Amino acid sequence: MGTALNNEFTNLILKFTGKAGIALTERRAQLLSRHIQLMIEWNLRLNLTRITGREEIIVKHILDSILPAKFLPSSGCALDVGTGAGFPGIPLKIVYPDLQMVLLDSSRKKVSFLAAVAAALGLKGIRVFHGRWQDFSKVEEHANKFELITMRALRLEPEHITCLASMVLVPGGVLAWWGVGDAERLAGGWAGCEGSETDKRNYSDMKFQDDLKYLLPGIKQRRAVWLWRKTGIGRPGAGVTSS
Secondary structure, three states: HHHHHHHHHHHHHHHHHHHHOOOHHHHHHHHHHHHHHHHHHHHHHOEEEOOOOHHHHHHHHHHHHHHHHOOOOEEEEEEOOOOOOOOOOOHHHHHHEEEEEEEEEOOOOHHHHHHHHHHHHHOOOOOEEEHHHHHHOOOOHHHHOOEEEEEEOOOOHHHHHHHHHHHHHEEEOOOOEEOOOHHHOHHHHHHOOOOOHHHHHHHOOOEEEEEEEOOOOOOOOOEEEEEEEEEEOOOOOOOOOOO
16 A cells, blocks of 8 residues: 555554554554554455454554553563454554564464564564464463463453463463453353352462453443453463363
């Protein structure tokens, strides 16, 4: 796409992030803009997203990826599970360059797109993996390695907490899930857990921290980031399920 269109996207991103109270440099806005443009180009072949309007993309993909950043670690190793077209992983990497970002998706076509984006944007410290989280968590070198796991717009399962996060997070590492709705309902009411309302969200060495609310411009329904923090050392190689 041409320079004029790139500038238009960049200016729109700066406008929306500014109104949302996010301080963004022009260079980072340009990188976010390029990500959007590549997604639109590839979307004609791969159906990466059903959200195609420029402002809608900025709000529902870009802003929804970076508004929760203030709740998350800004450095260390991060794993974005089911990243799809690269949200929130790529915007988070752009906003927090010190993150060593791993993008994980089970679609080969999406992984090809993500590799092309990382190369086109010249991003360092970003890797793309094809596969399922169940297999990723079994790899010995991934055990107790990550400071952050992100999951956005995915159905949250208890195994994401008890298996994936418990295995690959370092002590003190954070699992962050966000999207529309109630994580407790999506995870089946935390079946099998006992105790207080907060205790019901705790699993083994994964302790529930908070559900933090935020709003997207022009959208009335509140969104929330649910956070769990790892308190123990984990049990590499144990408890992983397959589906």
